[in-house]
Amino acid sequence: MLHVLYLVGVASFAASGVLAAHRANMDPFGGIVLAFAASISGGTLRDLILGRHPLYWTHDWVLLTVISCTAVATMLYLRRWELPHRSLMTVDAIGLAVVTVIGARAALDAGVTPFAVIILAVLTGVTGEVVRDVLCGEFPPLLLREEVYATAALAGAVGYLLLHWAGASDTLGTVVAAGLVFALRMAAIHRELHLPRLADSATRAAERRVR
Numbered sequence: 001m002l003h004v005l006y007l008v009g010v011a012s013f014a015a016s017g018v019l020a021a022h023r024a025n026m027d028p029f030g031g032i033v034l035a036f037a038a039s040i041s042g043g044t045l046r047d048l049i050l051g052r053h054p055l056y057w058t059h060d061w062v063l064l065t066v067i068s069c070t071a072v073a074t075m076l077y078l079r080r081w082e083l084p085h086r087s088l089m090t091v092d093a094i095g096l097a098v099v100t101v102i103g104a105r106a107a108l109d110a111g112v113t114p115f116a117v118i119i120l121a122v123l124t125g126v127t128g129e130v131v132r133d134v135l136c137g138e139f140p141p142l143l144l145r146e147e148v149y150a151t152a153a154l155a156g157a158v159g160y161l162l163l164h165w166a167g168a169s170d171t172l173g174t175v176v177a178a179g180l181v182f183a184l185r186m187a188a189i190h191r192e193l194h195l196p197r198l199a200d201s202a203t204r205a206a207e208r209r210v211r
Contacts, residue, residue: 002105005174009098010063011070013038013128016092018074019083024136028075034132035071038095042127046103046120050110086189092129093185097178100125100153104160104177105170114161121157125181126150148188156181 017034026034040057047055057063077083103124107117126149133139160177168176 002102002170002174005098005178006102007063007066009095009102010039011066012091012095013099013132014067014070015074016088016095016129017132018071018078019088019091020132020136020138022075022078023088024138026136031075032068032071034135035067035074037135038128038132039067040128041131042099042103042124043106045127046106046124049120049123050107050112052110089189090186093182093189095128096125096149096153096185097156097181099128100156100181101160101174101177104157105174108161108164117161118154118157121160122150122153125153125156148184152181152184152188155184 014035017036017038018031020038021031021034024030043057044055047053100121104117104121106124107120112120129149156177159180160173163173163176
């Protein structure tokens with residue numbers, strides 16, 4: 001089940017990469033590049049940190065096929081229809097939710113400390129988005145513009161770890177943790193939720209000094 005969910009998350013990130021390329025007026029090659037960059041960057045960074053060789057995607061032809069087919073299908077769809085305004089954020093939220101939990105599972109299997117599990121889960125979830133946005137020339141990336149992005153991944157990683165300690169099954173832990181990440185991201189998107197900004201704090205501090 002975990003591998004199937006991972007393919008869903010990777011496909012979502014692949015679609016988000018193509019959508020980002022479409023918004024940036026890139027050609028089809030750019031769409032393919034962003035699809036792969038968004039899909040495998042997080043897992044690649046995780047495996048490099050854990051010292052895993054060969055990298056997971058180099059021997060998983062199913063994964064590479066899913067990314068390629070998703071990218072091509074998304075580009076063909078965009079040639080005829082326009083997706084809703086928030087479609088990029090929605091498919092990105094699906095990818096973030098699933099890939100974060102898979103990152104936590106991989107870190108647990110590697111036997112690292114609980115704190116490292118959380119860090120690696122968040123890195124696995126957010127790295128693809130950062131690489132995608134940087135390649136699109138969007139700065140700051142979504143991660144730094146939407147504070148609930150990494151916070152959602154953090155909440156999901158902590159939730160998965162707590163459920164693991166409580167003896168919950170992998171299926172239950174995966175569904176609950178991924179659902180938590182997705183719910184937080186969608187709430188942030190639709191209700192414009194965010195953490196207090198540093199600029200806001202600085203402004204209030206300056207106002208107090210003036211008084």
